[in-house]
Amino acid sequence: MPICIECRYPVKTLYTEYSKADDRSLGKGVRLTQCPRCKRFADKYVEHDFVVLFIDLVLIKPQVYRHLLFNRLGRDDDKFDRSIVRLGILLLLFDVYLTWARIEKLSLxxxxxxxxxxxxxxxxxxxxxxxxxxxxxxxxxARLQAQPLILQYLFFLLLVTSSTLSFHMPIRLLCSINPDRAVPAGLPRKVWKTLIPHYPHPTPLSTALLVSSCTKLFPILLIIWDYDLPSSATAVSWAVIVNNVAALEILMDSGYLRAGVLVGVGAGLRSLVASFVLKSVGLGTGTGEWHSLIGVWRELEGWVGSVLWRP
Ligand SMILES: [Zn+2]
Structure with a gap:
């Protein structure tokens, strides 16, 4: 059932279509539904085009995330929408290009x-x-160019695919655990509930992570202008992480702490897997992003600790 993107109240339809009214191509045959609770339009984005959606997505407006995750891409059968599959492939292929360009410049x-x-x-x-x-x-x-081009491409495809899987899987797994039944590793139930939200629908989780990774497409501008690639790649990856946290928070209504913990765990594991794959073939992994991730993780740990153990 669609929801009001302003207040999350469920509504039957987002708009009413008057087929015999004026010229529909001008949008005159459509009337937006008014939310019975907040009295605003339930979903104004049904009338907006992709460019507006993309800009609002980058600006992390909760309404546009609710429109995409609940009203446009959400499905009852728990399968991926076709456009999400296409977006996933596009992001993967673009990530291959970006990762390749970044890794090539790192020192051995x-x-x-x-x-x-x-x-x-x-x-x-x-x-x-x-x-x-x-x-x-x-x-x-120097090391990469000793191999044929197709092998280099396949290697980066494998690297990016394994990194993406190691980001999505722990988040899906952690959210599937119902703390009311059993809590892993004997953690106190209260602590688990404070840190990890329960959300037993893995497909919307991955959809939210993919949609919020759209910022990754920004460095397409690198093709036009020559930027300092490693630093812009780091900036983009941080922007993506902020977007991921916002998307999970908006999807699950879980609060930023729990969404942040989930994304932190996923991003940490992704970094581990990526550096393991790179090291296994003798390539340099760079230190910037990895160390900054560890730094953020430690800060997060410290902050969580101070919140939990405050006297
Ligand atoms: Zn409303």
Whole structure:
């Protein structure tokens, strides 16, 4: 059942269509439903086009999220809407491009044998200025370009797919646990309920995470302008995380703390999986985003601790 995007009150229909009224292409044959509770239009976004939706999505307006998650993409049979499947594939392929461009520029790990063979040319003694310079420029690109292009593409596809799965799966799993039945690891039920919301519908959760990851499409501008890629990729990934938290909060009405904990767990696991895959083939993982994630995680832990154990 659709809801009023202003106050979440369920409404029967979002608009009434008058088929024999004026020219429908001008929108005159449609009348928006007024919410019986808040007396505003139940869903003004049925009349708006995609550009307006996208701008409001980036601005994290709760109404546009409610419109998308409940009134447009929500289904009763717990399956993905076709447009979400398409968006998921688009985001995945775009992520491959962005991750590839970012990883290529990172420097190789110090212990990689490939790096030492590049960094210590036979005619340069260790510690000489030329050796130091060679060490500075040894990036992942040198190691990647030794492989055929198709293999490089498949590797990044695998990396991005496993990262995405390791982000969605823990969130879906944690929300499926009903604390009234059993709480894992013997945690106090109250603590679990404070940190993890119960939401037994995994498909809307993934839909919310995908819709809120639309900000990922912003670096498409990188094709037009030449930005500093690693820093803009970090900025975009933080913007996406903020959007993810907002989307989960709006979907489950769970409060920002619990949505933040879920996204924190998912993002932490995603980082672990990504760095494991990269390290297993001897590529450098970079430190910026990883360390900032750990930093945020520790801050979150500290903050949660201070909230829970306040005397
Ligand atoms: Zn209302």
């Amino acid at each position: 790990p110090l212990i990689a044998p490939h790096r030492s063979s590049h960094a210590s040319p036979s005619n340069a003694t260790a510690g000489s200025p030329s050796a130091v310079r060679a060490q500075e420029v040894a990036t992942n690109a």
